Amino acid sequence: MVYVLRIEGTITPATAIYVEEGLRQASYERASAAVLILNTPGGLLDSTIKILDLIEQSEIPVIAYVYPPGSARAWSAGTYILVGSHVAAMASHTIIGSCQPVDFTGQPINDTKRINALLKLMETKAEERGRNVTVAKRFITENLNLKADEAYRLGITDIPPVDELKELLDLVDGMEVKTKVGVVRLKTSSASIVEYSPSLRVAVLTVISDPQIAYILMTVGLLALIFGLASGVYPSAVVGALMTILGIIGLGATPLSFGSMLLIALGLILLLVEALTPGFGLFGISGIISMALGALLVITIEPARWVVSSEWMGTFVWMIVAITAPIAAFAAFTAYKVIEVRRRKPALGAIVNEIAEAVDDIDEGGEGFVIFRGELWMARALKKVTKGSKVRIVAKDGPRLVVEPLERKSQQ
Numbered sequence: 001m002v003y004v005l006r007i008e009g010t011i012t013p014a015t016a017i018y019v020e021e022g023l024r025q026a027s028y029e030r031a032s033a034a035v036l037i038l039n040t041p042g043g044l045l046d047s048t049i050k051i052l053d054l055i056e057q058s059e060i061p062v063i064a065y066v067y068p069p070g071s072a073r074a075w076s077a078g079t080y081i082l083v084g085s086h087v088a089a090m091a092s093h094t095i096i097g098s099c100q101p102v103d104f105t106g107q108p109i110n111d112t113k114r115i116n117a118l119l120k121l122m123e124t125k126a127e128e129r130g131r132n133v134t135v136a137k138r139f140i141t142e143n144l145n146l147k148a149d150e151a152y153r154l155g156i157t158d159i160p161p162v163d164e165l166k167e168l169l170d171l172v173d174g175m176e177v178k179t180k181v182g183v184v185r186l187k188t189s190s191a192s193i194v195e196y197s198p199s200l201r202v203a204v205l206t207v208i209s210d211p212q213i214a215y216i217l218m219t220v221g222l223l224a225l226i227f228g229l230a231s232g233v234y235p236s237a238v239v240g241a242l243m244t245i246l247g248i249i250g251l252g253a254t255p256l257s258f259g260s261m262l263l264i265a266l267g268l269i270l271l272l273v274e275a276l277t278p279g280f281g282l283f284g285i286s287g288i289i290s291m292a293l294g295a296l297l298v299i300t301i302e303p304a305r306w307v308v309s310s311e312w313m314g315t316f317v318w319m320i321v322a323i324t325a326p327i328a329a330f331a332a333f334t335a336y337k338v339i340e341v342r343r344r345k346p347a348l349g350a351i352v353n354e355i356a357e358a359v360d361d362i363d364e365g366g367e368g369f370v371i372f373r374g375e376l377w378m379a380r381a382l383k384k385v386t387k388g389s390k391v392r393i394v395a396k397d398g399p400r401l402v403v404e405p406l407e408r409k410s411q412q
Contacts, residue, residue: 002169002191003034007051011043011077013252014205016050022196023058032191033061033172035165036085039068042076044252045101052084052125061177061184066090066148069163075099079139083156084125086177087186089168090148092161097145108143115140131156165193201297208250218247238286241266249297263294354393356403358385370403379403 003026007015019036026034055062064085066074072094074082079096082088090096101109101118109115118140126136132155138144146154148161158175162168173189198206208214221243228237245266249259270287351372360368362381370379370391379401385391391403 001029001031001194002188003029003031003194003196004037004165005034005196006037006039007078007081008037008039009041010211011040011047011051012206012209012211012250013044013047013050014202014209015043016047016054017205018198018202019051020054021199021202023054023060023062025196026194027059029194031060031194032187033063033087034058035063035065035168036081037165038064038066038074038078038082039072040074040078042078042098045077046252048077048080049121051081052121055081055084055086057180058086059179059181061086061179061186063087063089063168063172065165065168066094066096067165069093069161075145080122080125083122083129083131083136083139086129086179087159087172087175088129088131088151088157089159089172090151090157090161091163092148094148094161095145096151096156097139098143099139100141100143169193204293205250205297208246209252210250214247214250216247217243217250221245221247238270238283242286242290246293260294260297263290263297265294267291267294351393351396351401355406356391356393356401358387358389358391358403361385361387367400370401372401377401381405 003022005019005022007019023034062085064074064082064087066072066078066082066089069091070093072091074090074094074096075098079099082090082096099118099122101114119137122136122140123133125131126133135144135146135154135156146156148157151157152160159168159171162171169188169191172186175186176183177186178184208217221240224236224240225244226240228234228240242263245259245262248254254262267287267290270283270290273283273287354372356370356372356377356379358368358370358379359376362368362379362385364381364384367378367380368385370377372393378399379391380397380403381391382394382402382404385403385405390406392406393401393403395402
């Protein structure tokens with residue numbers, strides 16, 4: 001079998017984790033090769049280097065393929081990945097190149113220290129894979145761009161432009177490449193194709209790792225956090241703290257494991273605050289969300305990581321669902337009951353304007369007993385009340401009812 005991974009859009013830390021999980025799973029399943037389908041404008045250098053390291057450490061051949069024909073681009077980071085893969089291929093009318101680094105404003109970086117480091121990285125990968133070193137370096141020094149046919153003619157790709165994945169696998173069948181475990185002969189002609197889908201963890205990371213979304217999360221979160229703490233509007237501070245941590249994780253400013261633990265710690269603090277305050281409100285809900293996100297991002301649930309069978313892992317996942325689902329249902333039921341109680345009409349409102357019966361003669365401003373719903377209450381009369389007469393409850397003063405004769409009220 002051949003595993004297919006799609007690197008589309010901006011390359012972020014989520015992309016590197018996706019490739020890591022996919023290559024690990026492909027290796028565990030003893031796949032013949034893994035195909036990285038490239039259609040990207042580039043991305044973070046750290047994430048690109050991580051992907052190159054993953055390819056270097058892969059036990060199975062990695063084929064980089066710029067696809068689909070006529071529209072795909074593998075600029076900047078995508079070109080580094082193409083040059084560093086065991087096999088490089090492009091569909092017709094696709095483009096690679098433009099590898100000079102840029103700053104956050106999009107302006108080219110001319111710092112010789114950075115440029116020389118990237119030149120050496122590109123040179124090393126091109127030499128290792130037997131590709132044209134001179135042309136590879138021009139991707140950086142001249143922002144060179146090449147079409148598929150030019151890339152093959154100049155020795156960057158290994159096969160002529162090919163427009164279908166199945167045709168690509170037929171063409172590379174029998175090629176020998178050097179991987180971590182030594183020279184491997186590709187057996188891809190009749191291999192089945194498996195599309196590797198990103199895990200939920202990667203899907204969440206992909207959203208928050210988008211540079212624009214991550215920047216918005218961090219800046220708006222910081223403003224909400226500062227405003228909430230300064231003004232005492234604590235819901236704003238809670239939401240701000242959660243957004244800030246997600247933004248920091250998305251920008252890659254902290255290791256994923258550390259950021260995940262921050263989310264879990266924030267969730268525990270919020271649940272503790274909720275336990276010390278009445279009701280099931282924002283603190284509790286935010287705490288559950290924070291802990292769930294932290295646990296999702298920190299835990300990698302995959303058979304290859306645990307060295308067990310996929311059947312065992314399936315049983316394990318269902319066990320997790322069986323344990324957590326009742327807890328979540330109980331939490332939802334508790335929240336519903338609390339909201340129901342809070343919406344219930346206050347007991348005082350149910351007493352006012354109700355009818356009671358006087359047990360004693362009560363002078364105006366005096367006190368005596370009345371019976372209300374079978375219970376004996378001390379009452380203070382606004383007007384004279386005779387024993388056995390009906391009275392209307394007009395208020396409650398501590399443990400006493402305030403009443404007036406029903407007949408007098410009716411006459412008014």
